[in-house]
Amino acid sequence: MKMDWIVNLLAIDVILVCAVAGLAVRISAFRRGLRSAQSETAELRSALETLRSQAEHLRTEAPEVAEVTQREFAPMAALSADQRAEALDMLRNGIDSATVSARLQLPPADAALLANVQSLLGPALGR
Numbered sequence: 001m002k003m004d005w006i007v008n009l010l011a012i013d014v015i016l017v018c019a020v021a022g023l024a025v026r027i028s029a030f031r032r033g034l035r036s037a038q039s040e041t042a043e044l045r046s047a048l049e050t051l052r053s054q055a056e057h058l059r060t061e062a063p064e065v066a067e068v069t070q071r072e073f074a075p076m077a078a079l080s081a082d083q084r085a086e087a088l089d090m091l092r093n094g095i096d097s098a099t100v101s102a103r104l105q106l107p108p109a110d111a112a113l114l115a116n117v118q119s120l121l122g123p124a125l126g127r
Contacts, residue, residue, distance in 0.1 A: 079106065084114065086104060087100050091114060092118065092122065100114070100115075
């Protein structure tokens, strides 16, 4: 019984050493993760800087390209309800989208889109 206090102190010391070792492992893992995150951040900053310089180069070297693309992709006038209904009727009657586009003077892409919509929704609507 006289030695129980020594055993108890040794047990407490072992517990403290294990706790410190576990804490050291966690700190080490945290530092590795932090280094990894810092290197990823540096890579992303470098890539961002490269993109910025490329964008600035394009802006200064080819300003006319930006103007052309803005004009090319300006929204077109929408189809009127009458044109759309007439085009859908023609497509339901089996007329191809190229003919519908030519007869109604629609952009070919719009006529093709209406044909796709008709082919997808026609069976669902019982037509």
